[in-house]
Amino acid sequence: MDETVKTPVRSFDIHDILKCLPHRYPFLLVDRIIEAHGDQSCIGIKNVTMNEPQFMGHFPGHPVMPGVLLIEGMAQTAGAxxxxxxxxxxxxxxPLIYFMTIDKAKFRKPVVPGDRVEFHIERTNRRRNMWWFKGRALVDGQCVCEAEFSAMLVDTPTA
Structure with missing residues (x-):
């Protein structure tokens, strides 16, 4: 008999994400979380479309998703x-979640409109309100970006 406890898999639609994160268009960079295993790991989705504002200047005639936005998408997925x-x-x-560190960021391949980015997030450590993660962004199963990062949860200030 297998005595390991399995964490139930959950998913979050855009309405669940909006309840967690203060980000809104044009800076909300995760559309859905398709798998979440407790506070251990998750997979978020970003559908990259040509009508996003960053493509007006990055780069005209050759649109490429800025790498910093891939890192931000990983962080938003982890935060939610x-x-x-x-x-x-x-x-x-x-609570609000604040980025604390970004380490070992690597960019492997450009992300372009029409791509579906999967943000694979794994919690590596947690101490009180501090969280550490490893993240990978994949398109069609290929790693396009990876990084380690940390964040801090703080209570939402009252008005």
Whole structure:
């Protein structure tokens, strides 16, 4: 008999993500989380379209998704899933999540309009309100970007 405890797999649609993150268009860079395993790992999706504002200047005639936005997409995916993993009262506002570090970032291949980016996020450590992650961005199964990063959750300030 297998005694390992399996974490249930969850998914979050855009409405769930909007409840967790303060980001909005044009800076919301995750459309859906298709798999979340507790606070251990998740996979987020970003559908890259030509009508996104960064392509007006990056680069005209040869649109390429800026690498920094791939890192931000990984961070937003991690943020949404760790906020969802927090136990809080139903009417409590979600905490804010602040980027703390980015390390070992590597960019392997350009991302262009029409690509579907999968953000594969793995929590590597957690101490109180600090979280550490490894992230990879994949297009068609190929790694296009990877990084290690950390973030801090803080209570939402009251007005």
């Amino acid at each position: 899933f760790c906020i969802q993993a927090q136990e809080r009262a139903p009417d409590a506002p979600p």
